[in-house]
Amino acid sequence: MSSAINIFLLLCLTLPSWCRLAEDIAYSSVNTNCVSERCFHQPAEACPKPESECRCRQLPYCKSAAVCCNVNARQLNEGLTCANISANGHVEALHIRNASLDILNVEDWRKLKYLRYMTITDGHINSVVGEFAKHTIVSCLNLSSNGIVNFENRSLVNLYNLSFLDLSHNNLSDVPRFKKEGNVTLDISGNKNMLCTNLFDALKRTELHFSNIQNTFCLAARTFHWFNTTEFLPLSQVIGIHEIRKDCRKNCSCEPERLYIVPGQLPIYAVAVNCSGQNLFSLPSSLPPNTIALNVSNNNITSLDLFSTDPTYQNIREFYADNNEITSVLPLEGSQFLSHFVALSLRNNRLKSVF
Ligand SMILES: *[C@@H]1O[C@H](CO)[C@@H](O)[C@H](O)[C@H]1NC(C)=O
Ligand SMILES: *[C@@H]1O[C@H](CO)[C@@H](O)[C@H](O)[C@H]1NC(C)=O
Ligand SMILES: *[C@@H]1O[C@H](CO)[C@@H](O)[C@H](O)[C@H]1NC(C)=O
Ligand SMILES: *[C@@H]1O[C@H](CO)[C@@H](O)[C@H](O)[C@H]1NC(C)=O
Ligand SMILES: *[C@@H]1O[C@H](CO)[C@@H](O)[C@H](O)[C@H]1NC(C)=O
Ligand SMILES: *[C@@H]1O[C@H](CO)[C@@H](O)[C@H](O)[C@H]1NC(C)=O
Ligand SMILES: *[C@@H]1O[C@H](CO)[C@@H](O)[C@H](O)[C@H]1NC(C)=O
Ligand SMILES: *[C@@H]1O[C@H](CO)[C@@H](O)[C@H](O)[C@H]1NC(C)=O
Numbered sequence: 001m002s003s004a005i006n007i008f009l010l011l012c013l014t015l016p017s018w019c020r021l022a023e024d025i026a027y028s029s030v031n032t033n034c035v036s037e038r039c040f041h042q043p044a045e046a047c048p049k050p051e052s053e054c055r056c057r058q059l060p061y062c063k064s065a066a067v068c069c070n071v072n073a074r075q076l077n078e079g080l081t082c083a084n085i086s087a088n089g090h091v092e093a094l095h096i097r098n099a100s101l102d103i104l105n106v107e108d109w110r111k112l113k114y115l116r117y118m119t120i121t122d123g124h125i126n127s128v129v130g131e132f133a134k135h136t137i138v139s140c141l142n143l144s145s146n147g148i149v150n151f152e153n154r155s156l157v158n159l160y161n162l163s164f165l166d167l168s169h170n171n172l173s174d175v176p177r178f179k180k181e182g183n184v185t186l187d188i189s190g191n192k193n194m195l196c197t198n199l200f201d202a203l204k205r206t207e208l209h210f211s212n213i214q215n216t217f218c219l220a221a222r223t224f225h226w227f228n229t230t231e232f233l234p235l236s237q238v239i240g241i242h243e244i245r246k247d248c249r250k251n252c253s254c255e256p257e258r259l260y261i262v263p264g265q266l267p268i269y270a271v272a273v274n275c276s277g278q279n280l281f282s283l284p285s286s287l288p289p290n291t292i293a294l295n296v297s298n299n300n301i302t303s304l305d306l307f308s309t310d311p312t313y314q315n316i317r318e319f320y321a322d323n324n325e326i327t328s329v330l331p332l333e334g335s336q337f338l339s340h341f342v343a344l345s346l347r348n349n350r351l352k353s354v355f
């Protein structure tokens with residue numbers, strides 16, 4: 001449908017009489033016909049004509065929708081007034097293109113109670129401040145391509161109906177906070193200063209779905225010791241690491257230790273598991289896939305039996321079990337571990353026999 005509208009617009013520019021007819025037909029179409037990918041987005045051709053006195057206009061072919069273009073803060077206010085947008089307040093979809101605002105204060109939008117699609121793109125905005133009102137029903141917020149550097153902590157938390165958030169092509173280093181429950185699809189591609197550590201925190205806060213994963217990267221900035229310098233980590237790997245940490249056994253921590261990249265396949269992480277000092281009486285079972293290091297120091301473990309019986313122990317190359325009650329290393333005999341281990345530490349146990 002949106003491409004049909006583009007054809008209308010094209011015809012409008014070339015054949016004004018046809019255009020009036022087209023507008024009459026299209027006027028009856030409901031708003032959702034102007035919404036693609038759950039968001040409202042208009043091309044630059046939908047802007048008010050350069051000679052128009054008002055910098056905003058309501059779209060005749062798209063119910064309750066409006067476009068404003070090339071505005072600073074004052075011109076935006078004037079535009080919303082001259083196009084009757086602030087007065088009737090019934091606008092549901094608004095696209096502001098090329099706004100130059102040092103600060104975008106979302107509290108200024110409280111009047112527009114019916115706004116469901118809010119799109120402010122391709123402009124210059126330094127930061128977003130204020131807090132959306134609690135009754136705001138915005139479901140798609142597109143703030144793409146504005147060079148935004150930061151959001152105030154609570155700016156977006158009241159958007160309970162939010163389902164799509166496009167923050168692509170800004171200059172964010174952190175993911176702003178938004179509602180904790182529900183399904184939000186986020187696009188944060190093209191933010192060259194996004195820090196992976198902040199992305200991990202965001203993944204911990206909420207269940208996130210991403211759009212444009214293949215174009216999304218973050219700065220690892222020495223987060224992981226296998227990177228010496230500042231490196232861009234693809235989002236798919238950040239999600240992989242998050243899953244490893246999240247699915248870790250209770251009371252243990254799991255950290256990716258090494259990365260194996262096989263072209264054409266998902267990257268594989270070698271995992272180090274740390275269950276030290278947890279009052280364990282036996283070895284933890286069912287370790288994550290590809291566990292290569294296990295630290296169970298400072299527990300009360302008596303037996304190494306799982307080395308010969310639990311298949312998740314077969315890749316372990318480093319095993320640290322100082323300060324336990326281990327009495328025998330017999331279970332290690334004939335195990336995978338014994339044939340390829342790199343480190344083994346069993347200080348301060350109750351060993352009677354050695355190999
Ligand atoms: C953006 O708006 C400013 C006026 O605020 C104008 O000078 C500039 O040409 C516009 N940029 C584009 C790409 O339209
Ligand atoms: C704005 O609303 C007033 C009164 O409802 C109307 O007279 C005027 O034509 C409208 N202007 C536009 C641009 O729609
Ligand atoms: C958001 O705006 C950007 C920039 O104009 C555009 O490329 C993108 O397609 C929009 N996103 C959605 C989901 O409509
Ligand atoms: C924003 O939240 C972060 C993390 O919770 C906190 O460290 C920071 O102090 C907060 N900033 C403000 C201005 O409240
Ligand atoms: C917004 O969310 C509330 C509660 O989840 C729901 O009842 C309401 O229908 C939603 N409004 C819109 C316009 O989607
Ligand atoms: C992005 O933000 C950083 C500060 O966080 C600043 O140094 C840099 O100039 C900004 N880049 C652009 C393209 O605005
Ligand atoms: C959330 O939305 C995404 C995109 O629409 C979809 O792929 C995913 O299955 C949804 N998840 C849930 C739990 O609803
Ligand atoms: C990290 O730096 C050290 C010494 O500078 C070098 O030997 C090593 O190969 C580097 N590792 C990676 C992954 O680049």
Ligand SMILES: *[C@@H]1O[C@H](CO)[C@@H](O)[C@H](O)[C@H]1NC(C)=O
Pocket residue numbers: 250251278279
């Ligand atoms: C985890 O540790 C806590 C406190 O040390 C303990 O109460 C709990 O039983 C442990 N859970 C498991 C599964 O070991």
Ligand SMILES: *[C@@H]1O[C@H](CO)[C@@H](O)[C@H](O)[C@H]1NC(C)=O
Pocket residue numbers: 253274275276277
């Ligand atoms: C292992 O876990 C213990 C207890 O939670 C913690 O004190 C220690 O710093 C961790 N060691 C490593 C190398 O992460």
Ligand SMILES: *[C@@H]1O[C@H](CO)[C@@H](O)[C@H](O)[C@H]1NC(C)=O
Pocket residue numbers: 276277295296297298320
């Ligand atoms: C194993 O855990 C203990 C206790 O947290 C810690 O002191 C030790 O450094 C760890 N060993 C390794 C090799 O990480």
Ligand SMILES: *[C@@H]1O[C@H](CO)[C@@H](O)[C@H](O)[C@H]1NC(C)=O
Pocket residue numbers: 298299300323
């Ligand atoms: C577990 O071992 C610690 C020393 O590592 C000891 O203090 C504690 O009494 C032991 N607990 C039990 C129940 O044996």
